[in-house]
Amino acid sequence: MKQNLFVYNTLTRKKEQFEPLNAPHVGMYVCGPTVYSDVHLGNCRTYISFDLIFRYLTHLGYKVRYVRNVTDAGHLEGDTDEGEDKISKKAKLARLEPMEIVQKYTVGFREVMKIFNNLPPSIEPTATGHIIEQIELVKVMLDNGFAYEVDGSVYFDVEKYNATHDYGMLNGRNLEELLNNTRTLGGQQEKHGKLDFALWIKAKPEHLMKWPSPWGVGFPGWHLECSAMSHKYLGDQFDIHGGGLDLVPTHHTNEIAQNVACCGKNPAKYWVHTNMLTVNGQKMSKSLGNSFLPDELFTGNNHILNKGYSPMMVRFFMLQAHYRSTLDFGNEAMEASEKGFKRLMTAFGLLGGLKASGANEYDVAALKQKCYEAMNDDFNSPVLIAELFEASRVINSVHAGKLKLDVENIELLKELMNTFVIDVLGLKDEHTENEELPKVLDFIVKLRNEAKGNKDYATSDRIRDGLQKIGFQLKDSKEGTTWSKV
RNA sequence: GGUCGGAUGGCCGAGUGGCUAGGCAGAGGUCUGCAAAACCUUUUACAGCGGUUCGAAUCCGCUUCCGACCUCCA
DSSP: OOOOEEEETTTEEEEOOOOOOTTTTEEEEEEETTTTTTOOHHHHHHHHHHHHHHHHHHHHTEEEEEEBBBBOOOSSSSTTTTTTOHHHHHHHHHHOOHHHHHHHHHHHHHHHHHTTTOOSSBBBSSGGGGHHHHHHHHHHHHHHTTTTEEEEEEOOOOOHHHHOOOTTTTTTOHHHHHTTTOOOOOOOOTTTTTEEEEEEEEEOOOOOOOBBOOOOEEEOOTHHHHHHHHHHOOOOOOEEEEEGGGGGGIIIIHHHHHHHHHHHHEEEEEEEEEOOEEEEEOOOTTTTTTOOOOOOOOOHHHHTTOOOOOOHHHHHHHHSSOOTEEEEOHHHHHHHHHHHHHHHHHHHHGGGGOOSSSSSSOHHHHHHHHHHHHHHHSSOOHHHHHHHHHHHHHHHHHHTTEEESOOHHHHHHHHHHIIIIISSSOOOOOOOOOSSSHHHHHHHHHHHHHHHHOOHHHHHHHHHHHHHHHHHEEETTTTTTHHHHE
């Protein structure tokens, strides 16, 4: 399906028409999690955003290879050689093998992704599985003269690189600005320039995760794995490179420099960045202590939360904001969103029972077109959702007999809802009743209607109120009584 | 301090020059034995000040406030 898709590119700070390098194939690389602790909700937002993008591109018919790495090699805590590897530190404290830590949080991360109904990426490469590739890249950078070795460590020479390339192309800053604003940190004696960053770091004897290299035993620098793995699986140049907005100034800037230094090419055509999830206006992050874990959200077991929210509801809440806007987390907003989500899914559930009529009073095709226009405008899920609420209104009206749709339009409406609610937004109905439950409820409803028929309202209300308490709501209408889970 | 981004009605959140965003909440109505749900109608906006324009939430300038990055961070 040919669509006029526009994508905001951080490189140009503009929305650009999406034209894959090798259509119908699309290569997308997204910076994944560092698996030294539980993934928090802010991280989840980024992966839900890219899942939306992955799903939409796939829906449009592109053959997407979606690569999302798992950073399991551990990064330094500070910009110093004294910094301790995060994974090693945790391992020592817990007296576990580093890879045990990695395994635990990798498994946890994948579980959370599944709970949020994120599709698995095509490839999830690990940093430790690509040490050789990373070493190879360092060799190339040394050969090309953009890197230098000092006592078993290798650094990238930013000023030399910038003499022939634009180091600040992604964050829009020139080198002078960057040099003037870099704080003086300890442990930089080995570096030739203030902005130089490590490609390979000499390991101290107590360091747990380390590998042999041409420069001695050490471990890869913080930005190298993404260059190595994106290059290995997607080539010199691919279509989309994504990640959180906070990766722009350092991680992605350095990544571009590495790839250019190796292959002479900016690795990605479109750089896509998702904005932060905030709590009371502040970025959610581990270090600020305002982050919370998915499980706390589901159970409501957190001092910020009034109650728990279901995973699909949270996903819906996040998709109600555009991925490039900050999204502030709050109970009131969540509760409002929850009601909206139920409204949407209730309408979705009515689709199967809609009765076609000879006449047709609504142009579903036009609404469908609006849905595509929303998504084509830089994956504007909030506008798409607004259109889906319009679709819900249509469904409810037809259900109530107040609006007529012919067979063709009803089919179109079903297709529209299935496409956008299920396939593109990745939402699903969470009701998990067993097979007998509907039968039991139908039987109770039948008993109640008998009481109602006898004008025994005391009994019929008792049944209705009782079911309400258990969590089932009865709705009377001319066509009969329906029930739904609250 | 430097760079970048933001400020929309009670809450959240779209929208980049004229055309209803949407959800939740509030008000009125239809339906109903009563409810609920649904449907219809409806109130409350574009941080402040100036400028450009026939016309600005939208463009420009200034002010105030907030945030992000500059140090690992999605």
